[in-house]
Amino acid sequence: MLKVTFDRPWPLHGTAATRRIEQEAAASLPAHALMERAGLAVARLALAIAPHAHRVWVACGPGNNGGDGLEAAVHLHRWGKAVTVTLAGSPDKLPPDAANAWRKCREAGVPVADALPSAWDLGIDALLGLGSSRPLEDALAAAAGRMSASASPVLAIDLPSGLNADTGNGQSVRAAHTVSLLTLKPGLFTGAGRDAAGELWFDDLGVQAAEAPTAQLAGPAPVRVRAHASHKGLNGDVAVIGGAPGMAGAAVLAATSALCGGAGRVFLAPLDTGFGAAVPGWPELMVRAWDALPLESISVACGCGGGDAVAAMLPAVLSRAKWLVLDADALNAIAADASLQETLRRRGRPTVLTPHPLEAARLLGTSTAQVQGDRLRAAQELGERSKAVVVLKGSGTVIAAPGTTPSINPTGNGRLATGGTGDVLAGLVAAALPVSSDALQAAAHAVYRHGKAADDWPAGEPLTAGALARRLHLD
Numbered sequence: 262m263l264k265v266t267f268d269r270p271w272p273l274h275g276t277a278a279t280r281r282i283e284q285e286a287a288a289s290l291p292a293h294a295l296m297e298r299a300g301l302a303v304a305r306l307a308l309a310i311a312p313h314a315h316r317v318w319v320a321c322g323p324g325n326n327g328g329d330g331l332e333a334a335v336h337l338h339r340w341g342k343a344v345t346v347t348l349a350g351s352p353d354k355l356p357p358d359a360a361n362a363w364r365k366c367r368e369a370g371v372p373v374a375d376a377l378p379s380a381w382d383l384g385i386d387a388l389l390g391l392g393s394s395r396p397l398e399d400a401l402a403a404a405a406g407r408m409s410a411s412a413s414p415v416l417a418i419d420l421p422s423g424l425n426a427d428t429g430n431g432q433s434v435r436a437a438h439t440v441s442l443l444t445l446k447p448g449l450f451t452g453a454g455r456d457a458a459g460e461l462w463f464d465d466l467g468v469q470a471a472e473a474p475t476a477q478l479a480g481p482a483p484v485r486v487r488a489h490a491s492h493k494g495l496n497g498d499v500a501v502i503g504g505a506p507g508m509a510g511a512a513v514l515a516a517t518s519a520l521c522g523g524a525g526r527v528f529l530a531p532l533d534t535g536f537g538a539a540v541p542g543w544p545e546l547m548v549r550a551w552d553a554l555p556l557e558s559i560s561v562a563c564g565c566g567g568g569d570a571v572a573a574m575l576p577a578v579l580s581r582a583k584w585l586v587l588d589a590d591a592l593n594a595i596a597a598d599a600s601l602q603e604t605l606r607r608r609g610r611p612t613v614l615t616p617h618p619l620e621a622a623r624l625l626g627t628s629t630a631q632v633q634g635d636r637l638r639a640a641q642e643l644g645e646r647s648k649a650v651v652v653l654k655g656s657g658t659v660i661a662a663p664g665t666t667p668s669i670n671p672t673g674n675g676r677l678a679t680g681g682t683g684d685v686l687a688g689l690v691a692a693a694l695p696v697s698s699d700a701l702q703a704a705a706h707a708v709y710r711h712g713k714a715a716d717d718w719p720a721g722e723p724l725t726a727g728a729l730a731r732r733l734h735l736d
């Protein structure tokens with residue numbers, strides 16, 4: 262059993278891959294062995310996270326997730342806990358492993374109640390796992406609702422019941438802890454998964470997964486030590502093109518973020534002709550006209566408050582920039598213009614798109630709900646279509662590129678939901694591209710760093726985009 266910490270990458274396996282791993286392992290093990298291991302792991306974790314909990318409610322569902330709960334209930338009962346089992350389903354319809362666990366439960370004398378209990382110290386959610394296929398109803402919904410609403414902590418087995426393992430969608434139990442079995446599932450880390458799952462634990466049940474991961478949970482970048490004999494020319498030049506009248510702040514945020522994020526030199530090309538020759542308070546930033554910039558040799562972040570005006574620059578920027586980050590208004594302009602989409606596809610140089618779900622929906626010609634319905638798939642599809650790295654922002658930002666395993670970012674929190682943090686990210690990605698040979702890795706590490714800065718934010722201090730940019734210092 263491992264606690265899932267975000268200081269290293271983790272492989273993630275979706276439902277189909279996990280089912281294959283389970284079938285292969287079950288074929289080489291004695292009957293019921295996997296479920297017995299799962300039940301023991303859950304019972305041990307229950308003791309570890311809630312050592313003083315005496316009354317334990319194990320809410321079991323109609324399938325093998327319920328079976329895991331029944332196995333755990335037998336152990337906890339034997340260890341002296343006051344266990345109450347409820348079963349949302351019929352004992353004679355349980356699948357074989359779960360039916361075996363039910364028999365053991367009855368033989369051990371574990372109390373089984375028809376009605377949901379009114380008080381307990383620890384809830385164990387064994388209603389649904391991988392098999393969750395539709396919204397919770399009736400007895401399952403009643404048990405899930407009562408368990409989630411209680412002040413007593415919930416330990417979810419495999420997944421918070423109702424959560425889709427692949428997409429992180431679905432109304433589900435809200436758990437304080439979730440122990441993911443055999444594999445870690447992508448749905449725990451994106452969409453509603455982060456809020457539903459609480460602290461995450463992983464038990465492989467002694468099975469080494471031979472399946473290729475469906476996705477990767479991103480880890481931090483290795484520390485980049487700058488050589489003593491270094492100079493600014495080795496650390497990449499970044500230009501930010503954006504900041505139409507009334508939106509100059511977005512471009513300034515991206516530029517300051519690139520600077521604080523480690524770029525050697527940073528240019529700012531405001532689209533507001535009245536901007537002035539310098540950025541107050543930031544003498545390091547060099548203000549230039551966009552068409553005076555050496556686009557062929559620099560990293561460009563384009564969008565960032567560019568408004569409608571940015572569309573006119575895009576043909577040149579798309580065909581000339583050595584490295585390119587497209588954000589916000591640049592993405593909207595591309596979504597509205599098939600010839601820009603074609604130029605993007607044919608660019609053939611490192612390109613990163615940083616859409617939020619609505620921008621991604623516009624680019625894909627679909628709805629925000631459909632993008633959010635399967636964030637991994639939407640990011641992958643957009644990457645394939647545009648031949649670019651895609652950073653689909655949101656809870657569990659997805660980073661995808663054609664022909665590669667996508668990543669989900671584990672850092673960041675709701676404090677980032679404030680104006681300008683996306684511009685900060687665009688600047689940071691633009692700074693990361695010139696010093697990396699792999700645009701996907703550069704983007705994933707920048708996203709990780711951006712989120713980590715928010716996770717490490719001092720309590721009681723407001724998180725604003727400008728303050729965030731300043732905190733992106735190199736170690």
Ligand SMILES: NC(=O)C1=CN([C@@H]2O[C@H](COP(=O)(O)OP(=O)(O)OC[C@H]3O[C@@H](n4cnc5c(N)ncnc54)[C@H](O)[C@@H]3O)[C@@H](O)[C@H]2O)[C@@H](O)CC1
Nearest residue numbers: 295296299324325326389390391392393394395396397419
């Ligand atoms: N078979 C085994 O030996 C093992 C099973 N494991 C557990 O088994 C789980 C998967 O078991 P199952 O495939 O039986 O699936 P579940 O136990 O998740 O679901 C059971 C059944 O509930 C039904 N269902 C889905 N949504 C429903 C809803 N909203 N309302 C009513 N019924 C609904 C489905 O028809 C599904 O087959 C894993 O998540 C894991 O917890 C693991 O412990 C590994 C070992």
Ligand SMILES: [K+]
Nearest residue numbers: 386389418422
């Ligand atoms: K569950």
